[in-house]
Amino acid sequence: MPKLRIEGGNSLCGVIDVQGAKNSILPIMAAALLAEGECVIENCPRISDADAAIAILETLGASVRRRGNRVWIDCRSPLNYEIPDDLMRKMRSSVIFLGALLARCGKAVISFPGGCELGPRPIDLHLAAFEKMGVRIEEDFGCLSCDAQHLTGCEIPLSFPSVGATENIMLAAVRAKGTTVITNAAREPEIEDLQAFLNEMGGDVRGAGTGTVIIHGKDSLHGCSHRVIPDRIVTATYLCAVAATRGNALLRKTRPDHNAALLAALRQSGCEIEVCEDLIRIQCDSLRASRPIRTMPYPGFPTDAQAPFMGLMCVAKGSTVFVETIFENRYRHIAELCRMGAKITPEGKVAVVEGVSRLRGAPVEATDLRGGAALMIAALAAEGTTYLSEIHHIDRGYEDPEGVLTQLGASVFREE
Numbered sequence: 001m002p003k004l005r006i007e008g009g010n011s012l013c014g015v016i017d018v019q020g021a022k023n024s025i026l027p028i029m030a031a032a033l034l035a036e037g038e039c040v041i042e043n044c045p046r047i048s049d050a051d052a053a054i055a056i057l058e059t060l061g062a063s064v065r066r067r068g069n070r071v072w073i074d075c076r077s078p079l080n081y082e083i084p085d086d087l088m089r090k091m092r093s094s095v096i097f098l099g100a101l102l103a104r105c106g107k108a109v110i111s112f113p114g115g116c117e118l119g120p121r122p123i124d125l126h127l128a129a130f131e132k133m134g135v136r137i138e139e140d141f142g143c144l145s146c147d148a149q150h151l152t153g154c155e156i157p158l159s160f161p162s163v164g165a166t167e168n169i170m171l172a173a174v175r176a177k178g179t180t181v182i183t184n185a186a187r188e189p190e191i192e193d194l195q196a197f198l199n200e201m202g203g204d205v206r207g208a209g210t211g212t213v214i215i216h217g218k219d220s221l222h223g224c225s226h227r228v229i230p231d232r233i234v235t236a237t238y239l240c241a242v243a244a245t246r247g248n249a250l251l252r253k254t255r256p257d258h259n260a261a262l263l264a265a266l267r268q269s270g271c272e273i274e275v276c277e278d279l280i281r282i283q284c285d286s287l288r289a290s291r292p293i294r295t296m297p298y299p300g301f302p303t304d305a306q307a308p309f310m311g312l313m314c315v316a317k318g319s320t321v322f323v324e325t326i327f328e329n330r331y332r333h334i335a336e337l338c339r340m341g342a343k344i345t346p347e348g349k350v351a352v353v354e355g356v357s358r359l360r361g362a363p364v365e366a367t368d369l370r371g372g373a374a375l376m377i378a379a380l381a382a383e384g385t386t387y388l389s390e391i392h393h394i395d396r397g398y399e400d401p402e403g404v405l406t407q408l409g410a411s412v413f414r415e416e
C-alpha cells in the first residue's frame, strides 16, 4: 500500500493552482445522465472519487472519455437503472445518482448506502422528498427499488438544509412534471454549480445559493459544456498547510468568496490574507488560537474544513474549541494527531486543542479524507519524518497532493 513520507519543517512558499471541486463533480456527472447529447466537463479533478463516478456512469451504459481535466459524457444510448452494490459501497455519496436515474429511466435500483467513516449517513430526507414527488419506494434486504413513472413537482420543505438531498431533488425535479419548490434548501456553492449545469442543459432552475430553489420540469435536456468551480476545501487545506509552516503563498484559480468563514478564522489567528478576484495570498509569521469553531451549513464554517483547521490549531499559541455539529463521527483524526504530540481533548461533539510549540513526525494513518488532510498539515509542521498510510482516503479528494506540496517547497514523497 502506498504511503506518504513527509519530512516536516520546511516553510511552504510559492504559487499553486487549485483543482476543481470534488463536491461539484459528483452531482454534475450524475446530471449528465439527463442529457440527450454529449456533456463536456472542464476542470474535473483527477481524484479517485471522480474515477468511481465514471465507473458508475459506465456501468449504467454511458460512454465516457477523459483527457487530463476534461471529461466527455455521452448518455444517448439506453441506460441501465441499477447500480451494483460494490460501486455504491465504494462511494457513499453515489446516492446522488438516484434522483438522476429516476428522472432519466423512471426507475432505479440501488443498495442502501448505510454508514461510512463519518458515522451513520441517513438518506431519509432524500426518500421522503421522492415519495412526495410520486416515487414508489420498496426496501428489501438493504436494496432500494424505486418506481418513478409519475414524477411530479411539488413543495418540499427540508427539515435540515441537506446538501445531498437538495441536489438529489433538483436532479429529479428538472425532468418532473410541473414545478418543484425546495425550501430550507442547502446554500452551498456546489448547489449553484449544479444549477448552472442544469440550466446550460436547457433546464429551468432558480434560487440556488438561497434557501429556496425553484425548478420547472422540462421534457428534455441537451448536452452542454461546463467548467466546474474551484474546490473550496482543497483551498482551505493548502491555506492551512501554508499557515502551519509559517509560509507565504499565492493560491490561484480559486474563489475567495466561497471561503469567507475559513478566511475569517485564519485572519483572526494572525494570518495575513489578501484576496483579489480568483487569487488568495496568505502569509503567516506567528499563529495564535482561533475563536471557537462551530461547523455549520454554508455559509458557516464547513465541516470538511474542521479537520484541516484542527491540524493547524495544533501548532497555534493558545487553546481552540471545536464543535462539530454536522457529523457524529468526525474526530477520528484526533488520536492520530496526538501520536504526533498534539494536545487535544475530545468530548462528544466538542474538542479542545491546546496548541504546542512543536509536533514530531510519527507513523500515522489517514482515518478519512479530511482527517488525512489534517495529518498531512501536522506532518508538514512537525519536526522529523512522518509516514502517513491509508492515503487512498486522501486520493479520493486531492489531486496529486505530493506534487502540489513539492511545488511549495515541501519534502513529500509517495512510497510503496
Ligand code: UD1
Pocket (backbone or CB within 6 Å): 023, 120, 121, 122, 123, 124, 125, 126, 127, 160, 161, 162, 163, 164, 165, 188, 296, 297, 298, 302, 303, 304, 326, 327, 328
Ligand atoms: C455534507 C456537508 C457538505 C460536505 C459533504 C461532504 C453540510 C450541511 N453538508 O454533505 O458541506 O461537502 O458532507 O463531506 O455541512 N441527514 C439526515 N438525513 C438525510 C440527509 C442528511 O439526517 O436524508 C443528516 C446527516 O446525517 C448529517 C447532516 O444531515 O448529519 C448533513 O447531511 P448532508 O448535508 O446531506 O450531507 P452531505 O450531502 O453528505
